Amino acid sequence: MNMMSYDVVVIGGGPAGMAAALKSKEYGCTVALLERDADLGGILNQCIHPGFGVEYFKEELAGPEYAGRFTDLVNSAGIDVYIQTMVTAVNPERSVMAINQNGVMQISAGAVVLAMGCRERTRGAIMIPGYRPAGVMTAGIAQRYINIENLKPGSKAVIVGSGDIGLIMARRMYLEGIQVLGVYEIMPYVNGLIRNVKQCLEDFAIPLYLSETVIDIQGKGRLSGVVTARVDENFRPVSGTEKHIECDLLLLSVGLIPENDLSVRVGVELNTATQGPLVNNGLETNVPGIFACGNVLHVHDVVDNVTREALKAGEQAARYAKKTGVKPKEPRKILAGENIRYTVPNYYHPGAGEKVDICFRVSRPISDGYLVVSSPERVILEGKPRGFRPGEMEKFSLSPKLQGKDCSDVILSVRRRSNGN
Amino acid sequence: METNLICISCPKGCHLKVSLAGENIQEVKGNRCPRGKEYAESEIKDPRRVLTTTVLVKGGRLPVIPVKSQTGLPKGLIIAAMKILRETAVSSPVRRGDIVVENILGTGINIIAARDVASAGTQSKY
Ligand SMILES: Cc1cc2nc3c(=O)[nH]c(=O)nc-3n(C[C@H](O)[C@H](O)[C@H](O)COP(=O)(O)OP(=O)(O)OC[C@H]3O[C@@H](n4cnc5c(N)ncnc54)[C@H](O)[C@@H]3O)c2cc1C
Ligand code: SF4
Numbered sequence: 001m002n003m004m005s006y007d008v009v010v011i012g013g014g015p016a017g018m019a020a021a022l023k024s025k026e027y028g029c030t031v032a033l034l035e036r037d038a039d040l041g042g043i044l045n046q047c048i049h050p051g052f053g054v055e056y057f058k059e060e061l062a063g064p065e066y067a068g069r070f071t072d073l074v075n076s077a078g079i080d081v082y083i084q085t086m087v088t089a090v091n092p093e094r095s096v097m098a099i100n101q102n103g104v105m106q107i108s109a110g111a112v113v114l115a116m117g118c119r120e121r122t123r124g125a126i127m128i129p130g131y132r133p134a135g136v137m138t139a140g141i142a143q144r145y146i147n148i149e150n151l152k153p154g155s156k157a158v159i160v161g162s163g164d165i166g167l168i169m170a171r172r173m174y175l176e177g178i179q180v181l182g183v184y185e186i187m188p189y190v191n192g193l194i195r196n197v198k199q200c201l202e203d204f205a206i207p208l209y210l211s212e213t214v215i216d217i218q219g220k221g222r223l224s225g226v227v228t229a230r231v232d233e234n235f236r237p238v239s240g241t242e243k244h245i246e247c248d249l250l251l252l253s254v255g256l257i258p259e260n261d262l263s264v265r266v267g268v269e270l271n272t273a274t275q276g277p278l279v280n281n282g283l284e285t286n287v288p289g290i291f292a293c294g295n296v297l298h299v300h301d302v303v304d305n306v307t308r309e310a311l312k313a314g315e316q317a318a319r320y321a322k323k324t325g326v327k328p329k330e331p332r333k334i335l336a337g338e339n340i341r342y343t344v345p346n347y348y349h350p351g352a353g354e355k356v357d358i359c360f361r362v363s364r365p366i367s368d369g370y371l372v373v374s375s376p377e378r379v380i381l382e383g384k385p386r387g388f389r390p391g392e393m394e395k396f397s398l399s400p401k402l403q404g405k406d407c408s409d410v411i412l413s414v415r416r417r418s419n420g421n
Numbered sequence: 422m423e424t425n426l427i428c429i430s431c432p433k434g435c436h437l438k439v440s441l442a443g444e445n446i447q448e449v450k451g452n453r454c455p456r457g458k459e460y461a462e463s464e465i466k467d468p469r470r471v472l473t474t475t476v477l478v479k480g481g482r483l484p485v486i487p488v489k490s491q492t493g494l495p496k497g498l499i500i501a502a503m504k505i506l507r508e509t510a511v512s513s514p515v516r517r518g519d520i521v522v523e524n525i526l527g528t529g530i531n532i533i534a535a536r537d538v539a540s541a542g543t544q545s546k547y
Contacts, residue, residue, distance in 0.1 A: 064536035
């Protein structure tokens with residue numbers, strides 16, 4: 001077995017892992033970046049569409065371009081990159097087990113950054129009845145087939161779920177000459193970004209059906225068709241609304257789940273709302289010296305936010321490894337209140353004199369709402385009225401002034417201004 | 422006349438309210454940054470979209486390479502551009518930013534490579 005030692009070990013070479021590794025390196029740490037694939041870049045390599053880096057690079061880049069810029073930086077920074085290297089375990093004393101062509105390696109780390117990204121929910125996770133023929137796959141798999149492997153997964157497609165990957169694949173398939181019969185979303189609103197509804201569906205007159213879903217899958221060897229139906233408020237199919245649609249490809253775009261098998265095994269506690277680790281404002285998990293960022297922490301729709309979060313994780317990991325962090329006081333909680341699905345982070349350490357950047361998502365669309373930040377005793381701040389959508393990650397900074405002298409727990413809520421929606 | 426648009430220039434997706442006199446924009450509301458106004462101008466007079474797709478790579482470590490139009494192509498030319506790119510192939514190695522098709526359809530816009538693809542059999546750099 002190969003024994004090694006680094007100040008910071010980063011698991012996963014997507015945009016999160018690369019940014020974290022670069023930042024730790026900038027702080028003078030020795031850094032290992034471990035990636036199971038043959039290339040750095042993670043999911044970005046298959047996201048060939050434009051729309052990445054608008055904030056960070058002030059340019060609209062394709063996914064592989066965004067990845068390529070970071071890969072170039074990583075390659076010239078003196079970071080030890082191990083590709084085709086799969087991490088199999090992490091232990092609480094921060095030794096990382098990995099395997100590649102050269103065998104098994106054990107790396108002892110001053111700090112570990114988890115950046116393993118997420119995986120797609122599969123059909124089992126949403127339980128559509130029917131047969132299990134070929135031609136049913138997640139939107140991300142179809143994306144990989146078309147954009148990287150040059151394979152055509154079918155010629156008549158139905159998409160279930162209106163996540164961004166599904167919307168983007170609707171346009172992609174249309175441009176490749178695959179007929180796209182429609183996108184079926186069980187919720188009464190779209191899951192993905194509104195810009196993707198415009199530029200991926202409306203631009204090509206691809207129909208979107210809200211409050212409708214696929215209730216049966218047909219075909220034995222190969223998919224031959226699906227049955228769709230409208231659903232009621234309780235998401236139960238309404239009888240009499242069934243439609244049979246002939247197709248040979250069914251794409252599932254029903255959400256992403258952070259990839260936390262490794263984290264859970266080392267004792268990292270997860271947030272049930274995100275399936276990502278519970279973290280403090282330094283993005284440290286409950287296991288000391290283990291940090292998390294990017295899609296493994298919570299699912300992001302904008303890579304620029306992933307990069308920003310990861311730079312922070314890289315900085316905090318470096319400080320931990322170099323023992324330059326201040327000894328934190330007892331943490332305070334950051335809680336999700338009314339209409340908030342989750343917040344990241346979940347804790348903050350008072351008295352550090354730093355602002356606490358909080359990301360959150362609402363649990364349902366609210367067209368006329370306002371943010372309320374409160375402590376158990378009082379309202380700290382009320383935001384301006386505006387619209388909120390579950391598809392968009394919101395940001396809020398808790399300044400030292402707002403933390404107040406007492407630094408109590410804080411609760412985020414979004415209240416509706418009127419009785420309407 | 423008033424028309425509603427969704428700005429697609431960034432993930433915020435602002436809802437724009439555009440008041441028009443004929444083809445001329447009098448006022449844009451709802452944009453959270455100046456780019457919303459630029460988008461409305463272009464969307465009404467000359468709608469454009471960045472096109473991304475893949476083209477074949479001969480002798481490459483991967484079968485295809487992602488490419489994109491350097492700036493937005495007129496929306497009406499997207500399908501014609503796709504047709505050309507479907508019949509285009511490049512030879513490896515290709516470096517990100519290399520021109521794949523110059524001045525596509527006489528637009529003055531180049532199609533460029535969006536990643537590096539090394540030749541088959543060569544080790545990637547790491
Ligand atoms: C289809 C799709 C479309 C998107 N569209 C946009 C867009 O238009 N604009 C935008 O800004 N953002 C977009 N995003 C969001 C953004 O791209 C992602 O949030 C971001 O890429 C996530 O980065 P990450 O590094 O956390 O995860 P990933 O990119 O998933 O990277 C994780 C890496 O970890 C590796 N890994 C996992 N487990 C192990 C292990 N045990 N050992 C070694 N390596 C491991 C994986 O191989 C992978 O390379 C999109 C995302 C998706 C999925
Ligand atoms: S107006 Fe500005 S902030 Fe709003 S979507 Fe367009 S570019 Fe983004």
